[in-house]
Amino acid sequence: MQNPIQLIGRATLGLFGEVGRLAVFAGRVKIAAVTPRWYGGEILRQMVRIGFYSLPVVGLAAVFIGAALALNIYEGGSRYGAEQFVPSIVVLGITRELGVVITGLMLAGRVSAGIAAEIGAMRVTEQIDALETLSASRYRYLYAPRFIAALITLPMLVALADVIGVMGGWLVSVFGLGFDSTVYLRNTLDFVTTNDILAGLIKAVVFGGVIAIMGCYQGDRSQAGATGVGRAATLSMVGAAVLILAFNYVMSTLFVEIGL
Amino acid sequence: MTDTLLKLEGVEKSFGKNQVLRGVDIDVARGQSLVIIGGSGSGKSVMLKNALGLMTPDKGRIFFDGEDVTKATGKTREKMRARIGMxxxxxxxxxxxxxxxxxxxxxxxxxxxxxxxxxxxxxxxxxxxxxxxxxxxxxxxxxxxxxxxxxxxxxxxxSEPDLIFFDEPTTGLDPITADAINDLIREMVGGLGAAAVTITHDMASARKIADEIAMLFEGQIIWRGPAKDVYASGNAYVDQFVNGRADGPIQPAI
Structure with a gap:
């Protein structure tokens, strides 16, 4: 039986070690992303994989979230005779929080785990060693393109999720709750501000970085064959999801402080 | 410029408490084909990864074309790798x-x-x-x-490299395909005039590819000599390995 103090100490040291390794890795990816050489073809290929192929899942998630949000706000608001606030609260909730968080979480599952599994498989089949022996840095050829692609495509996906989410709320409100379509849309457009949209898009850039880096980091560290690759995929998804929620809270607080 | 293209000097490498390489000394000359034999877990792949710069040794030095590349990074490492095939x-x-x-x-x-x-x-x-x-x-x-x-x-x-590493080139292949690969390796190395380092435990392959054979055991080179002498090495470990006998000084890895 181990001393509980030793166990706590070991866990704490392990946590700090992991955070340190992740920070160093993230630093190297960022340096590779902002200095030449850039692999344009790889960046485009990753933009298609991360962005285009995520459209269905992000669109479906957004429409259902928007619809459920409208329904719940209507239900809660009706207790105080405040049903007319449905369009404004839906658009605020979607643009500042739900659109970006839901997109981030969906991509933590679809993209981050996918990147970790792909890179993990490359690691255990010696493809990453092969890459290095062919004088191509894995940071430049594999990780930076995924990082750059995620930074670019996440805001695009979030912008789309915002529109689709608001449309989900509109659908339920107009066809289920008896709102007038024109009034709903006018209230939405009158209420939403550039800052609301900007806040979501800034978060999207950060979440894009988190998703790509967690996937690449866990894939890079994976060992021990199929089990290791599976573990890398799980860890990247869980890690990215937790970091997205944590960063979301920190950034929301910061945006409130600075009036964004 | 020296005749020795690659040289490992007292290379040691451990993973936690497991010391895999215990002071490897080996060199390869231009145009020479060296085959390193050894059982599973003897450290062959780790030695190769150290030589390639995919791992950094804990102790010892690695020279490529006379230049110390043990801890080389950036351009020096790139320049070296541009002259190596794997x-x-x-x-x-x-x-x-x-x-x-x-x-x-x-x-x-x-x-x-x-x-x-x-x-x-x-x-x-x-x-x-x-x-x-x-x-x-x-x-x-x-x-x-x-x-x-x-x-x-x-x-x-x-890219017509000066040095080519072959890691178990015939593993997982049928004997005919394996022999064809051996012929190709011999042909390619001869044609390019490159040095070659092959690690294998396939003795048929070793005999066909090698000018010289060295044996790695427990993280050290315990014998090296011309390929034709490997069956008369006078070394009990080498004899057991090349004849594929379970009894002898080397304990089977099961």
Whole structure:
């Protein structure tokens, strides 16, 4: 039986070690992303994989979230005779929080785990060693393109999720709750501000970085064959999801402080 | 310029408490084909990864063409790797690229060769390993294990390196394909005048490829000599290994 103090100490040291390794890795990816050489073809290929192929899942998630949000706000608001606030609260909730968080979480599952599994498989089949022996840095050829692609495509996906989410709320409100379509849309457009949209898009850039880096980091560290690759995929998804929620809270607080 | 192209001097490497390399001393001259034999877990792959700079030794030094590259980074490491080819045990072909893109990878991504020219050179090199131009457009998953080894061999020689590493080149292949790979290795190394370091435990392959054979046991080189002398080495460990006997000083790894 181990001393509980030793166990706590070991866990704490392990946590700090992991955070340190992740920070160093993230630093190297960022340096590779902002200095030449850039692999344009790889960046485009990753933009298609991360962005285009995520459209269905992000669109479906957004429409259902928007619809459920409208329904719940209507239900809660009706207790105080405040049903007319449905369009404004839906658009605020979607643009500042739900659109970006839901997109981030969906991509933590679809993209981050996918990147970790792909890179993990490359690691255990010696493809990453092969890459290095062919004088191509894995940071430049594999990780930076995924990082750059995620930074670019996440805001695009979030912008789309915002529109689709608001449309989900509109659908339920107009066809289920008896709102007038024109009034709903006018209230939405009158209420939403550039800052609301900007806040979501800034978060999207950060979440894009988190998703790509967690996937690449866990894939890079994976060992021990199929089990290791599976573990890398799980860890990247869980890690990215937790970091997205944590960063979301920190950034929301910061945006409130600075009036964004 | 020296005749010795690669030299490992007292190289040690541990993973936690497991000391894999315990002071490896070995050198390879230009144009020489050295085969390193040894059982599973003897440290062959770790030694090779240290020589390639994929791992850094805990102790000892590594020289390439007279230059100390033990802890080389950046341009020095790139310059060294540009003169080295490597055939991995698994082939290590990139799944997402076609066969010709795999072969031409260094030309396209490190040397900045135009795509059209790179493709032409890749097809020419594929011919040298007896693969037709039609294979060039396929993906690695669409070709057999033996063909993958040949593609990997083509990738390792396309830039006409001074030194080629072969990691278990015949593992997982049928005897006929394995022999064809051995012939190709001999032909390619002879044709390029390159030095070659092959690690294997396939004695048929070792005899065919090697000018000299060295044996790695428990992280140290315990014997080295001309390939023709390996069956009369006078070393009990080497005798047991090359004759594939379970009884002897080496305990089977089961």
């Amino acid at each position: 055939l991995f045990q698994s082939g290590a072909l990139f799944d997402s690229l076609t066969v010709w893109e795999n072969v031409a990878f260094r030309l396209l991504n490190s040397e900045g060769t135009r795509r059209k020219d790179a493709k032409e050179r890749a097809i020419e090199t594929l011919k040298k390993v007896r693969l037709g131009a039609d294979v060039g457009g396929l993906y690695p998953a669409e070709i057999s294990g033996g063909m993958q080894k040949r593609v990997s061999l083509a990738r390792s020689i396309i």
